[in-house]
Amino acid sequence: MILKKILTTSLTVLPLAFSGIVSPVHAFNQVDLERVLNGNDCMGCDLSGAEFRGVNLSGANFQGTNFTETNFFGVNLSSSNFLGTDLIGANFFGVNLTDSNFFGVNLSNANFVGTDLIGANFFGVNLTDSNFAGVNLSNANFLGVDLIRADFLGVNLTETDFIGVNLSNANFLGVDLIKADLIGVNLTETDFIGVNLSQANLTGVNLAGVDFIGVNLSQAKLTGVNLDGSKFVGVNLTDTLLNGENLLEKFASVPEPSFLVSLSFLGIAAVGTHIKKKLDSCQKN
Secondary structure (H helix, E strand, C coil), rough: HHHHHHHHHHHHHHCCCCCCCCCCCCCCHHHEEEHCCCCCCCCCEEECEEEEEEEEECCCCCCEEEECEEECCECCCCCCEEECCEEECCCCCEECCCCCCCCEEEECEECCCCCEEEECCCCCECCCCEEEEEEEECCECCCCCEEECCCCCCCCCCCEEEECCCCCCCCCCCCECCEEEEECCCCCCCCHHHHHHCCCEEECCECCCCEEEEEEHHHCCCCEEEEEEEEEECCEECCEEECCEEEHHHHHHHHHHHHHHHHHHEEEEEECCHHHHHHHHHHHC
16 A cells, blocks of 8 residues: 555656656666656666556666566667666566667576667567567677577568577568678578578578578578578579579579489478479579
8 A cells, every 4th residue: 555655656746747656566776766757867776576567768768777578569679778687577568678788697588579660779688478469679789698489470680780699489470671781690400481681691500400491592692501401482582592502503504303312401391393393493583
C-alpha cells in the first residue's frame, strides 16, 4: 500500500511526457526510477523488473545499470549508452534504439520485436535466444556477437556487419541480407529459406548442412566456404563467385554427370537433374 502511494505521488508530479508503470517481480530502486523519469542519467542503478511506457530517454547514460527483465514499451532510447548493462530477458517492444551502444552487454533472451535498431552497436554482446522478428537492423554492428538460435524472421539486415559471429541454428527465414558482411561466420545448420544474400560476403564461412532453398546468391562471394551437406534448390546464382570463379560459368560446359559429380565434390546435395535445371534457369535469367 505504501509502495502504491509512493508511485501514485511520483507519477502525478512528473510531466505528462513521462510515465512509469512498475512490476513487482524485482526489487528495483524507486529513487533510481524517479531519476530516470526526470530525465537524468542513471549509471549503476537498479531498475530490474521496472516498466517504462512511452518515455523519451534518448541519449541517456545507463552504464552498469541492472535492467534484468525490464519492460520498455514504445520508449525512445535512441543514442543511449548501455555499456556494461545487464539486460537479460529485457523486453524492447516497439522501442527506438537507433545508434544505441550495447557494447559487452548480456542480452540473452531479450525481445526486440518491432524495435528500430538501425546503426546499433552490439560489439561483443550475448544475444543467445534473442528475438529480432520484424526488426530493422540495417547497418548494425554485431562484431564478435553470440547469436546462437537468434530469431531474425523477416528482419532487414542490409549491409549489417556479422564478422566472426556465431549464428548457428539462427532463423533467417525471409530475411534481407543484401551486401551483408558474413566473413568467418559460423552458420552451421542455419535456416536460409527465401533469404536475399545478393552481394553478400561469405568468405571463410561454415555453411555445412545449410539449406539454400529459394535463396538469392547473385553476386555473392563464396571464398573458402564449407558446403558439406548443403542444399541449393531454386537458388539464384547469377554472377556468384566460388573461390573467385563465376559458379555458373565454371559448370556451364560440363556434361551433366560430371556436373553433378563436381557439385557433390563441393558438398552441395543434388538429386537427379533438379539442381542442374534450376541452375540453367538462373543462367538464362
